[in-house]
């Protein structure tokens with residue numbers, strides 16, 4: 001949940017045209033807007049093979065050979081990858097990390113820390129705030145950062161493997177690495193490591209043979225294997241690990257290797273806990289129909305596709321993006337749909353008191369923000385993620401019309 | 417029959433090691449698990465209703481190419497594999513599993529041409545998929561095919577492309593392209609783009625120029641597009657063909673979720689046949705989606721759209737006549753033959769139809785993962801597709817010098833056929849011709 005204290009919640013609107021960068025650039029790339037709507041950043045090509053970051057119209061002083069994948073994190077830090085002299089660096093708010101890498105990707109941030117996947121001299125690992133793992137590996141993927149930002153994990157290839165060495169692969173060359181140390185047995189595959197809320201434990205999916213999957217917690221495998229598993233999650237109250245498991249062609253939910261939801265779903269994934277220990281997930285109760293499920297009780301409404309789930313801070317409500325059988329998008333919320341269907345919808349956002357929900361919607365060529373099923377009376381070329389004020393009464397709308405940036409603080413009552 | 421097939425047994429480490437590890441008990445258990453848990457009524461109906469009329473035989477290029485040897489006919493393949501597994505309720509020995517695997521993985525392209533010729537609509541391709549599923553669960557798969565399935569599972573792409581190598585190859589192609597199109601981009605992770613462009617593993621590995629060309633076409637057409645920096649970019653799926661449906665599901669999940677994460681309105685796929693089958697028919701459905709969860713458009717349709725709307729114009733047409741190879745998975749599987757002909761007529765001076773054509777076209781013998789079974793089975797493809805060589809030769813005799821095939825696998829297969837039968841034909845993707853001959857308003861003057 002985004003902390004929106006300290007943001008400017010003065011009702012009204014501000015319009016800006018950040019034209020200065022344009023004069024010094026050949027082109028400007030896509031806009032990225034900070035969560036509080038105070039900063040608009042984009043990559044500017046200032047000359048052939050020269051790029052600078054443009055923030056609120058001001059070109060950064062340093063010029064790079066490339067800047068890729070810029071974004072604002074939840075704390076409002078602007079991070080990107082920049083390259084210089086054949087090396088890649090992490091850029092954070094105008095500063096670059098001292099150490100450069102052969103390549104860096106998959107930027108993550110949490111608890112004020114920034115982490116990245118790294119390839120150095122064709123060896124793979126992770127770096128947090130510029131500090132590289134002590135051990136690097138033959139290959140690495142499925143990178144993960146703990147909720148407090150202090151710990152990292154990834155699937156790593158521990159043993160080298162020759163071309164088409166299928167039996168070596170099946171004997172296991174992959175492992176889970178935590179903070180650069182490989183832990184647990186070698187397995188065929190490791191997927192989706194995830195840390196516990198206190199960042200102490202890590203669970204992941206493991207594939208132990210061509211057709212056996214299980215969950216490992218801190219390197220220790222569950223005793224049972226399944227046809228399939230999906231990413232695990234930790235219960236913040238009990239510390240237990242739950243994961244969807246496939247038995248006899250149907251999906252159920254296992255907790256610490258005991259079935260807690262019987263395998264009756266055609267699909268079940270993206271489970272998550274509320275602070276109280278309740279479980280929400282996306283499920284398909286029957287082929288071709290998807291919906292949300294809370295504590296094994298699916299909603300009665302369904303759609304062809306359901307994803308981008310948001311759970312309210314009190315854990316009582318949930319909303320998601322749904323794609324109907326007519327291939328149009330709708331907001332699914334409280335076992336109903338908001339009126340209207342759209343070309344695209346972004347993940348809904350709840351207010352701190354859980355009473356209001358906002359979503360960015362695309363009507364084809366225009367976009368707007370909806371709150372509680374009602375549209376803001378104005379359309380824009382592009383909107384960015386909306387946010388609610390700490391008292392839940394106001395909505396921050398960040399939008400673009402042509403080259404103009406618009407920051408609006410609207411009252412929830414203005415959505416009619 | 418049993419002995420006949422072993423006259424043509426091909427040595428493969430994957431198949432041999434696989435059967436060496438089997439016991440009759442394991443075979444029986446696995447076969448019956450698949451029959452009772454996964455196949456349902458469809459298999460039984462197919463098996464019980466076949467009247468052995470033989471009408472499917474001449475549909476299959478393996479049969480035709482082997483001088484009408486019945487052991488290569490669709491019904492013949494069934495009687496040598498799944499019929500026996502069903503009749504004997506899985507009580508067969510390891511050698512028999514080798515035979516099943518060799519037939520199902522390397523002597524059937526799952527091209528489904530035979531379905532069209534069977535008066536009862538029996539889908540032999542489906543039955544061969546079931547045989548493959550059983551073989552996968554028994555660990556009896558051709559070495560090279562299994563290796564691509566392993567690559568999928570370790571990297572989410574077909575070619576062991578590591579995460580950094582992917583983005584690096586995109587950046588490299590972007591840089592190359594800027595000599596020609598100074599402001600050309602391959603937009604990475606752009607949120608809310610109209611088009612998410614996905615490719616198959618061999619593109620960043622061996623055919624990077626195809627990414628360049630696609631980028632140039634999308635750029636010239638002014639499309640709002642993106643490519644992801646993270647896994648999910650590979651739409652291909654050899655796990656589907658090895659019988660590893662769990663991995664097929666995992667691959668399709670990451671592919672679609674990658675596009676969902678970027679809120680792209682549609683996925684446009686490069687020129688590939690089997691990947692299309694995996695996203696619109698197999699992988700999506702294994703995951704429980706009836707339809708595809710994000711709009712999917714094959715590049716044949718996409719090019720047709722760009723040409724129809726004038727977003728791409730040809731400066732000159734490719735000198736003809738060319739001929740068209742209709743890829744099974746997008747033609748029989750998806751019905752894009754008219755769009756394909758529209759695109760070819762827009763970009764080429766003239767074309768001569770291969771005979772037979774469109775939904776009746778013969779497969780290239782590479783599909784269904786057969787080409788991925790690697791060097792040990794190359795001759796299986798060459799001998800098994802004299803029919804294709806005959807089709808191509810007939811076109812060449814009418815003056816054709818170039819074959820257009822909008823499918824990666826078909827390219828691999830046809831290249832080999834053209835070389836093996838010394839046909840002297842050139843092979844092109846639609847993108848090759850469009851890129852080379854389109855009006856380039858955004859390029860630097862030469």
Ligand code: SF4
Nearest residue numbers: 476524525527528530
């Ligand atoms: S190769 Fe094609 S025609 Fe021959 S049996 Fe297989 S699916 Fe049928």
Ligand code: SF4
Nearest residue numbers: 466467469470472534
């Ligand atoms: S055409 Fe159909 S019924 Fe006749 S032999 Fe072939 S599969 Fe059997």
Ligand code: SF4
Nearest residue numbers: 689743744780783825
């Ligand atoms: S490779 Fe091409 S011709 Fe061969 S099965 Fe696939 S689509 Fe058909």
